[in-house]
Amino acid sequence: MKLSEIIEKINAEVVYLSEDCDILHGCTGDLLSMVMKNAKSDSIWITVQNHVNIIAVASMVGIKAIVLCEGLEYSPDTIEKAKEEGISLLKSNESSFVVSGKIYSLGII
Structure with a gap:
């Protein structure tokens, strides 16, 4: 499924779209x-971690997008590193549990 479809269906806010x-x-x-x-590679990662190290992990694994939950904000360093690495950053006010359920219901496993 295209990332744009997931963003729309889970009502995520785009911080940076690679x-x-x-x-x-x-x-x-x-x-x-x-x-x-x-x-796995070509994944979307749901988390409450917002520091720059998440970009290093995502880059190593091949994760394409990160959803930061609970209404948290990414640090400016994290956003800058995501742009350098080409990793999309999204956020949601909902819990990781709810966001994960929504993404799972779309057929993403």
Whole structure:
């Protein structure tokens, strides 16, 4: 499914959109080592982590987009690094649980 479709269907706010790529998988987690172990390439990552290290993890794994939940904000350093690495940043006021459920209901596994 195209990232733009996911954004519309989960009502996410776009902080930075790198490209309207295909998203094949999803991952929810806040422990970076577990995301590195379990996430697949071409994923969307749902988290409450907002520091610059999430971009390094996403880049290593091949994650294409990150959804920051609970109404949290990305740091300016994180946004800048995401632009350098081409990783889209989204945010939602909803919990990680709710956002994950919405994405899962779209057929993203």
